[in-house]
Structure formats: C-alpha cells, structure tokens
Amino acid sequence: MVAYCRAGLGANRARLPAAVHFQQPGDTVEHTPNGPDRTRLLPGPxxxxxxxxxxxxxxxxxAVGRIVAAAEVSWVRTGSRVWWLTGAGGGTWYLKRHRGRTCHEREVTAHESWVPALGRQTPRLVAADDQRKLAQPRAVMGWTGPSAWASIAAMNNELLPTVKQVRFVELNAKALRxxxxxxxAGGSAEAGIALHEHFVSDRARMIFDxxxxxxxEDPSAAPWTTRAAVSEPDGTVVGDSGFHxxxxxxxxxxxGYTVVPExxxxxxxxxxxxxxxxxxxxEPGVTTVRATVAADNIASLxxxxxxxxxxxxxxxxxxxGIAYVFERPAKPDQQAE
Known part of the structure; x- marks a missing residue:
C-alpha cells in the first residue's frame, strides 16, 4: 500500500498517468524528504x-462498420501505434499498427490460440492484415498500406454484446419464383412471413431465380436450399441462408448466407x-462443410x-474477383478418427 500511494503521488506530481515505487524492507512508511528515491516514472502516450x-x-x-471517433492511446513502445475506436453503434475496439511482421505474427497467434481461453473479458481478434501472406491461414485479409501490419480487437466482447439466435423459414419454389x-408481397404470402425488401434486390432476384x-428440376434439393433467417425472439427477418x-x-x-444490410x-x-x-x-453422410468467400469481404472472412x-x-x-474456398470437418470431434 505504501508503494502504491507513493507511486501515485509521484505520478501526480510529474503529471504522468503512472509510476512504480520499489518499497524496500527497512524503508520508512512516512515520507522522508532526504530518503532514497525508489520511484520510477512511466511515460504515457x-x-x-x-x-x-x-x-x-x-x-x-x-471489419466493424462506420467509425465515428479514433483516439491514439499508444504506450511507451515506439514503432507501433494503437488507436481506440468508437463505432456508430457505440461499440469500441483497439486498432494496432504493429512494428513489423514478427510482432504482428506473435500477437495474431496469441489471439487465435491461448487468449480466448482466458474468458469472455479478454480481447477478441476481429481482423488482421494478411496481405503479405503470414503463416496465419485464419487471419482476415485487409490491406492497410506499405509497412502497416495491423490488427483490430474488440475489448470485452463489445462487438457482439449478445449472442444472436435465428430460425429458418422455408422458401419453396413458388416463394422463390x-x-x-x-x-x-407474393413471396411473403407464400413463405408465411413478412420478408424484407432486400429479398427483391437485383442480386437477390438473380439468386432466387x-x-x-x-x-x-430436382425436388430433392428443396430441403437443403435457401431459407429466410428470422431473428429470435423478435421475429425480424434479417437475411437468408442455406446450402447450395x-x-x-x-x-x-x-x-451460403446473406444478411440484410441494416x-x-x-x-x-x-x-x-x-x-x-x-x-x-x-447429417450422417456429411463429412465436410465448405464456404466460398470473396477475398474483399472482410466481415465474412x-x-x-x-x-x-x-x-x-x-x-x-x-x-x-477472387474468392477463397474454405473447408472444415462437419463433425470436428471426429476429425482424428
């Protein structure tokens, strides 16, 4: 407690955010003007x-949508920079420009391996610059300019504060047509639910056709293809998804899946x-799940x-346009079998 108070006092006097005081056995508790100075001031941003x-x-x-504020919060280390970002919806993230490839690889690897095991209150990696082909197959593509290895992390899971739930509603041939x-209106009536106007956008109409x-042509495909995705419990239609x-x-x-823009x-x-x-x-006969994602679709990556x-x-x-093909076992727990 003595060290804590003296460090705080030293930092306050120097108008810095932090300091460390090394209290040694035998040091007096009260302040001694001519005593040994064991306080080390820490430079701030x-x-x-x-x-x-x-x-x-x-x-x-x-990666995260519109940013309305960005404040630099870099600490002592030179060469790297950190910004505290605030999104239009109130979410907050850290964006870090790393000093170089080694630092970038080390932090991305940590975020993808042992950091999540620390619990929900730890930073969660959202995206990482991978244009220079790092040895990180799951890092997200995002070009940020020459010599700018960058990553962005959501603090305390603020990007996704609640886990969303959806249910699927069948879109039969008549609804799709x-x-x-x-x-x-006809598609909504056939589906039995009020669909979003995005379902008749040019791209959606092409896909539904x-x-x-x-x-x-192949009725056996019906149980697998496009469904409307409905948010639970509010019942809002938020997109469509299914298998090809x-x-x-x-x-x-x-x-395949599409989320209504809003x-x-x-x-x-x-x-x-x-x-x-x-x-x-x-499904007993399914061994592998595949996803094809456009190379510039940061969110889907x-x-x-x-x-x-x-x-x-x-x-x-x-x-x-380039699209990346991804696969994973349908039953990950049986991958080693």
Whole structure:
C-alpha cells in the first residue's frame, strides 16, 4: 500500500498517468524528504498524437462498420501505434499498427490460440492484415498500406454484446419464383412471413431465380436450399441462408448466407452459420462443410474464421474477383478418427 500511494503521488506530481515505487524492507512508511528515491516514472502516450491514417481507417470500417471517433492511446513502445475506436453503434475496439511482421505474427497467434481461453473479458481478434501472406491461414485479409501490419480487437466482447439466435423459414419454389419476379408481397404470402425488401434486390432476384429452377428440376434439393433467417425472439427477418444443394457424393455441403444490410455487423451471420453447421453435423453422410468467400469481404472472412474453417483454395480471377474456398470437418470431434 505504501508503494502504491507513493507511486501515485509521484505520478501526480510529474503529471504522468503512472509510476512504480520499489518499497524496500527497512524503508520508512512516512515520507522522508532526504530518503532514497525508489520511484520510477512511466511515460504515457506520446504527446505528438498521430491521427488515424486513412488506409487504416478503411481497414477498420471494413471489419466493424462506420467509425465515428479514433483516439491514439499508444504506450511507451515506439514503432507501433494503437488507436481506440468508437463505432456508430457505440461499440469500441483497439486498432494496432504493429512494428513489423514478427510482432504482428506473435500477437495474431496469441489471439487465435491461448487468449480466448482466458474468458469472455479478454480481447477478441476481429481482423488482421494478411496481405503479405503470414503463416496465419485464419487471419482476415485487409490491406492497410506499405509497412502497416495491423490488427483490430474488440475489448470485452463489445462487438457482439449478445449472442444472436435465428430460425429458418422455408422458401419453396413458388416463394422463390415470386421473389425472382420482384413480387415481395407474393413471396411473403407464400413463405408465411413478412420478408424484407432486400429479398427483391437485383442480386437477390438473380439468386432466387437460380434456386427456383434448381428445386423445380430436382425436388430433392428443396430441403437443403435457401431459407429466410428470422431473428429470435423478435421475429425480424434479417437475411437468408442455406446450402447450395444436397451433399455431394464425397459428403461435402457448401453453405451460403446473406444478411440484410441494416442488420450487418450485429452477429447474425455468425448465428446463421452456426445453425447451418449444426444441421450439417446432424447429417450422417456429411463429412465436410465448405464456404466460398470473396477475398474483399472482410466481415465474412472474419465469420468463417470464428468456426475454424481452413483455406483450401481460391476461385475466380482479378477481373471478375477472387474468392477463397474454405473447408472444415462437419463433425470436428471426429476429425482424428
């Protein structure tokens, strides 16, 4: 207690945030003006605070959504910088620009291995710059500029304060056909639930047209394909998800999910993927779950990383866009068998 008080007094006098006092056996409890000075002042954040660079801001917003404030909170170590970010929805994160590859790899590895075991109050890695091909297959892609190894972490799980729950509502061939034709009311009536207008966006109509044809030509695909995702317990339609079709002969199921834009960055994609993985694990003939994610879809890359998907390849090209292919065992507990 003596050391604690003297350290606090020393820091206050020096107008610094912290200090350490080394109290030794035999030292007096009361203050001795001419006694040994065992207090060591600790420098605080740099006085020349650095504004968040634009490219790092872009990287952060791809991962967590719009940032409304960024304050530098770097500590003593030089070469790296840390910013405290505040999102439009009130979430807070740390964004760190590491000194170099070694520091970046060490911290990303820690976040992906032993840090989560410390409990819910520990920082959770959200995204990490991996453009220079680090030995981190689950790190999230995000280019932040030359010599800028960066990572962003949610403190105390503030990014996802509550675990989302979803249930799936079937979209049969008639519902899918109505939506493909832009008939939101007809599709909602057939599904028995009020669907979001996003279900008749151009991209959604194209996908639903393909799915309607798919299950018309092959009715056995119907139990596997697109469903509306409904948030529980409030009953809000937050997106759609399902498998691309029945399992392949090799026992592979490919997942797909879309979150309505206004409900993104809230944990619904994770809830959808979790439900799909549970379904896959319950199917005797399914051995592998596959996910294909656009290389620039930072949020979805972060989602699959949470479920231990491993990158096994890529599709596409630079003109049409690159997508990464990920796989994981349908029943992870049987992986070693």
């Amino acid at each position: 740099p006085t020349d605070a650095v504004e968040l660079p634009h490219q790092l801001g872009v990287f952060a917003e791809k 109505a939506l493909a034709n832009g008939d939101l 393909y799915r309607a044809k798919q299950i018309t 079709g029945p399992p392949s002969e090799a026992g592979v199921l490919e997942v 409900y993104r960055r809230q944990g619904y994609a994770r809830a959808m993927l979790k439900a799909l993985l549970e379904r896959a694990a319950a 972060a989602t699959v990383a949470c479920f231990d998907f491993q990158r096994v390849g890529e599709r596409g090209n630079e003109r049409d």
